[in-house]
Amino acid sequence: MKKRVLTGVQASGTLHIGNYFGAIRQMVDHQEKSDLFLFIANLHSLTTVSDPKLLKSLTLQAATDLLALGINPDHCHFWVQSDVPEVAELSWILSSLTPMGLLERAHAYKDKVAKGIHPSVGLFTYPVLMAADILINQIQLVPVGKDQKQHVEIARDIAIKFNNLYGETFTIPEPEIPEDVAVIPGTDGQKMSKSYGNTIPIFAEDNAIKKAVMGIVTDSKGVEESKDPETNNIFNICKLFLTKSEQAAFADRFRKGGMGYGDAKKYLLEKVLEYFRPFKEKRKYLENNSDEVEKILEDGAMKVRRTTLKTLEAVRKATGLRY
Ligand code: ADP
Ligand code: TRP
Secondary structure, three states: OOOEEEEEEEEOOOHHHHHHHHHHHHHHHHHHHHHEEEEEEEEEEEEOOOOOOHHHHHHHHHHHHHHHOOOOOOEEEEEEHHHHHHHHHHHHHHHHHHHHHHHHHHHHHHHHHHHOOOOHHHHOOOHHHHHHHHHOOOOOOOOOOOOHHHHHHHHHHHHHHHHHHHHHOOOEEEOOOOOOOOOEEEOOEEOOHHHHOOOOOOOOOOOHHHHHHHHOOOOOOOOOOOOOHHHHHHHHHHHHHHOOOHHHHHHHHHHHHOOOOOHHHHHHHHHHHHHHHHHHHHHHHHHHOOOOOHHHHHHHHHHHHHHHHHHHHHHHHHHOOOO
16 A cells, blocks of 8 residues: 655745755656645635735646646545645644643744744644644655654644544644755855855746756866866756766866866756746646646645545544534
8 A cells, every 4th residue: 555645835926946956856756656646725825814815826837837846646645635625624622632731832832933934823733724734634754854853742732633523534644855966056055045145946937957066166267177076066966867877977077177167167067957848838838727726726625625524524423513
């Protein structure tokens, strides 16, 4: 039996190659090896986005991006969180047995408030909604970054508490922290992140991608000088797009001398454009046919509700809400 795997994505605007190699590609792989549940967490985004137009466009954009990058609704469950109202009901039920102390210990809440985000009740109970996302689908594995690990542990604690109180109802989920996923470096060598302004965007115009690649920070070695590929930002980003033998050949050209950084950047640019070209074409098509995206999301919500309704019915019975 394939493992049930779930992850939620908060729409956050323009995707970069760090997002792709650090997260999205793993989701695409999970479609084949697991029973993947993937959704856009727009109810969670409501705690930070209060502009309705923005929330709507971010949601649709995130769905379009993921479909363009290889998410196939025939091979996974793919939907928008708010299209499945059972989650909000379960969230209330779970919040009634969640101790305040469990949420008071959550780092993410404190970090967000420290950053100036409005400390709403929703922001505080965010982990309970996340537990509902996971538990309502009887999920076994939740692949998340380190920052979300505590939230999955909270979901486990809530599931155990519910099962002890009302009888075996929920699968106990486990976090999966993909240790082997390298941190993708940005154009300045730090972790690529939109908050550092060092990204190479995926779906921008070719010219904007060129500008980002040409802006990669290097030392000032001349064309003829021997260069160290291991410590070079161009090489370290380019590796993502090369086979092992191409990597060895490219590393050789660094060490031998005779290749300037301008030429190395041009080589990388070609690789980036070539790699993402089919995804960009798919993105353009979906953008021009947004009704198809909406239909996929509508069907996805209907499909996943077969699972969520079954769990919620069991919960209603177990708790005495079904009278
Ligand atoms: P950003 O740092 O640009 O704000 P997000 O926090 O929105 O990116 O990250 C979305 C997903 O992409 C997360 O799963 C995160 O782990 C992954 N990710 C983002 N940047 C990188 C990177 N430089 N290397 C590896 N994974 C990354
Ligand atoms: N909180 C997650 C994030 O910001 C998104 C999310 C919502 C999620 N519900 C989830 C992730 C359930 C994993 C499982 O990245």
